[in-house]
Amino acid sequence: MIADSFGVTAVPSPVAGAPTDDAGPAGMWRSFARHRAALVALVVLVLAALASLLSPLLPLPAPDLVNLQVPLRGPSWGHLLGTDQLGRDELARILAATRISLWAALLATVTGVIVGVPLGLLIGFRSGRITDSVVSRAFDCLQSIPALILAIAFVAALGRQLTFAMIAVGIAFSPTFYRVSRAAAATVAGESYIEASRSMGQRTAKVVITHVIGNVAAPLIALTSTTFAFGILAEAALSYLGLGVQPPQASLGTMLSTAADLLNSSPQLTIEPGLMIMLLVLCISVIADALGDITSGQGSA
Amino acid sequence: MAPGNATALALEVEALTVALVGRRGPVPLVTGADLALARREILGVVGESGSGKSLTSLAIMRLLDTRSVRVIEGSVRLFGRDLLTLPEREMRSVRGREIGMIFQDPMTSLDPAFTAGYQILSVLRRHTDLGRSAARQRALELLALVGIGDPRRRIDSYPHQLSGGMRQRVMIAMAIACEPKVLIADEPTTALDATTQAQILELIRHLASELHMSTIITTHDLGVVAEVCDRVAVMYAGQIVEQASTQQLFYHPKHPYTERLLLGLPRIGVAGQMVGIPGQPPRAGSFPPGCRFAPRCPYTLVPDCVESLPPLRDAGESRTARCARSGELSLTGIGA
Numbered sequence: 001m002i003a004d005s006f007g008v009t010a011v012p013s014p015v016a017g018a019p020t021d022d023a024g025p026a027g028m029w030r031s032f033a034r035h036r037a038a039l040v041a042l043v044v045l046v047l048a049a050l051a052s053l054l055s056p057l058l059p060l061p062a063p064d065l066v067n068l069q070v071p072l073r074g075p076s077w078g079h080l081l082g083t084d085q086l087g088r089d090e091l092a093r094i095l096a097a098t099r100i101s102l103w104a105a106l107l108a109t110v111t112g113v114i115v116g117v118p119l120g121l122l123i124g125f126r127s128g129r130i131t132d133s134v135v136s137r138a139f140d141c142l143q144s145i146p147a148l149i150l151a152i153a154f155v156a157a158l159g160r161q162l163t164f165a166m167i168a169v170g171i172a173f174s175p176t177f178y179r180v181s182r183a184a185a186a187t188v189a190g191e192s193y194i195e196a197s198r199s200m201g202q203r204t205a206k207v208v209i210t211h212v213i214g215n216v217a218a219p220l221i222a223l224t225s226t227t228f229a230f231g232i233l234a235e236a237a238l239s240y241l242g243l244g245v246q247p248p249q250a251s252l253g254t255m256l257s258t259a260a261d262l263l264n265s266s267p268q269l270t271i272e273p274g275l276m277i278m279l280l281v282l283c284i285s286v287i288a289d290a291l292g293d294i295t296s297g298q299g300s301a
Numbered sequence: 302m303a304p305g306n307a308t309a310l311a312l313e314v315e316a317l318t319v320a321l322v323g324r325r326g327p328v329p330l331v332t333g334a335d336l337a338l339a340r341r342e343i344l345g346v347v348g349e350s351g352s353g354k355s356l357t358s359l360a361i362m363r364l365l366d367t368r369s370v371r372v373i374e375g376s377v378r379l380f381g382r383d384l385l386t387l388p389e390r391e392m393r394s395v396r397g398r399e400i401g402m403i404f405q406d407p408m409t410s411l412d413p414a415f416t417a418g419y420q421i422l423s424v425l426r427r428h429t430d431l432g433r434s435a436a437r438q439r440a441l442e443l444l445a446l447v448g449i450g451d452p453r454r455r456i457d458s459y460p461h462q463l464s465g466g467m468r469q470r471v472m473i474a475m476a477i478a479c480e481p482k483v484l485i486a487d488e489p490t491t492a493l494d495a496t497t498q499a500q501i502l503e504l505i506r507h508l509a510s511e512l513h514m515s516t517i518i519t520t521h522d523l524g525v526v527a528e529v530c531d532r533v534a535v536m537y538a539g540q541i542v543e544q545a546s547t548q549q550l551f552y553h554p555k556h557p558y559t560e561r562l563l564l565g566l567p568r569i570g571v572a573g574q575m576v577g578i579p580g581q582p583p584r585a586g587s588f589p590p591g592c593r594f595a596p597r598c599p600y601t602l603v604p605d606c607v608e609s610l611p612p613l614r615d616a617g618e619s620r621t622a623r624c625a626r627s628g629e630l631s632l633t634g635i636g637a
Binding site for chain 2: 128191192193195196197198199200201202203210211214215217
């Protein structure tokens with residue numbers, strides 16, 4: 001089910017909609033703030049990220065500290081979310097796992113952007129039909145490989161490390177980035193402000209950097225946030241399958257997979273990391289939605 | 302050709318041929334165009350869509366998309382310097398600094414993602430050494446110069462916050478930012494409504510005389526020509542068919558196509574006098590061997606007009622016409 005959803009990505013249209021009074025970064029923030037739900041999601045996400053990043057500083061037991069005296073306890077003042085089968089503090093583990101999930105999603109997203117965007121801009125802005133078809137068909141081939149299969153292949157070839165797995169996921173995401181930036185750059189390349197800018201004596205490189213990136217940024221920002229949510233799901237799925245984070249290190253996916261055995265006796269151990277995954281993905285999706293909404297209403301082409 | 306010696310000319314286009322390059326060999330779109338722009342003159346280039354007037358102005362700027370359209374013959378000289386053989390690097394400093402260009406559609410020729418001020422500043426940064434605040438000051442002056450009220454507010458406006466007329470004014474401000482000696486306005490008023498058109502034309506004329514610019518205005522609107530141009534070149538099917546002063550052209554046309562265009566103008570008080578030209582202009586690639594207007598011309602004479610292409614002949618009074626019969630025909634101008 002998770003693997004299925006990787007292929008389907010909401011691609012924001014690079015076509016201009018109705019002009020709003022909120023152009024530019026400041027205006028974009030103002031329109032964003034008008035989306036209440038997105039604002040709440042952003043606050044929750046930032047809090048979760050801060051808590052997970054700062055968790056070593058919080059008064060919590062170490063996430064890997066085994067205490068066989070207190071296995072499988074419910075929530076208490078000593079362990080706010082209870083303990084797992086080895087007596088490790090569940091809250092500390094969830095925060096540590098969130099940190100890894102966010103990092104992994106970031107790695108996948110950045111890889112996708114780096115592989116897809118520059119090529120897409122270049123090919124979209126200026127290229128002959130032959131180069132365009134060759135590169136575009138190559139990305140089509142890449143897109144036909146499901147992200148998880150590619151990740152499994154990478155891990156099999158390079159070793160069981162989350163880094164390799166997430167780079168593979170990022171590469172599997174890159175065709176979407178390539179397509180969106182290629183389409184947007186091709187649209188922008190035909191605009192007469194490109195010609196006008198050249199008629200003022202600007203260099204091609206400068207024209208690409210300001211005008212193409214300036215106009216392509218909007219759809220890409222929305223796509224990037226959507227991809228980030230998929231990255232979190234991908235990390236959870238891979239770790240659940242034992243291909244990502246290796247025990248004893250905590251990850252939302254490994255926590256789910258070990259807790260699954262104890263679903264009948266201690267359901268909270270499954271519910272807690274599951275809720276965390278849901279919370280992260282939900283927040284990011286709501287934010288992505290709002291960004292897509294704003295940017296498609298902005299004069300972006 | 303045009304009057305005077307070479308040094309009196311700001312821009313001289315000679316035998317310019319622009320062709321579509323493709324698998325089946327070059328298809329000429331503009332054939333042997335000659336234009337002479339005297340210093341501080343406003344030259345109108347008139348023609349219908351597809352007659353090659355925009356291609357000619359893009360060719361002068363060397364902005365043709367060379368993957369599909371190329372100059373295959375001819376020369377363009379700016380104060381005697383051949384532009385077509387300049388290295389691209391030097392050409393870039395000609396664009397915007399020595400020749401400014403205004404485009405047809407101000408809705409699309411400004412980038413919607415950047416403020417008016419940013420776009421003017423980027424031209425100034427490209428060609429001048431002005432510092433940040435000096436450049437901004439200059440941009441404010443330019444906005445005031447092109448007649449934008451409240452420049453301090455407008456400088457931070459995005460294009461969609463400006464009206465069509467104001468956008469075209471911003472575009473003009475960009476084109477004249479470095480005080481070019483030559484201004485090329487490619488259908489500057491086509492996308493604007495009638496009252497704004499008149500204001501923009503007046504602005505261009507005012508700036509041209511104020512900044513001592515020599516100006517080429519391409520248009521399909523003879524009204525524009527009558528209003529601002531000193532001289533006119535009429536283009537038909539990729540060729541210049543007549544070149545004359547505005548007065549001569551309107552009162553005493555020497556080419557049947559010009560005459561037909563003038564007959565097509567609406568006139569107040571004269572009912573039923575508007576006459577269209579039957580048929581369509583020939584398509585590029587299938588031009589007739591003789592005069593390109595012959596199939597639609599009421600004065601066509603076989604074989605004079607259809608066997609060979611008439612050259613652009615001197616027609617006296619420093620004007621030229623490409624008509625085999627221009628000597629014998631007496632054509633009707635608007636004065637008649």
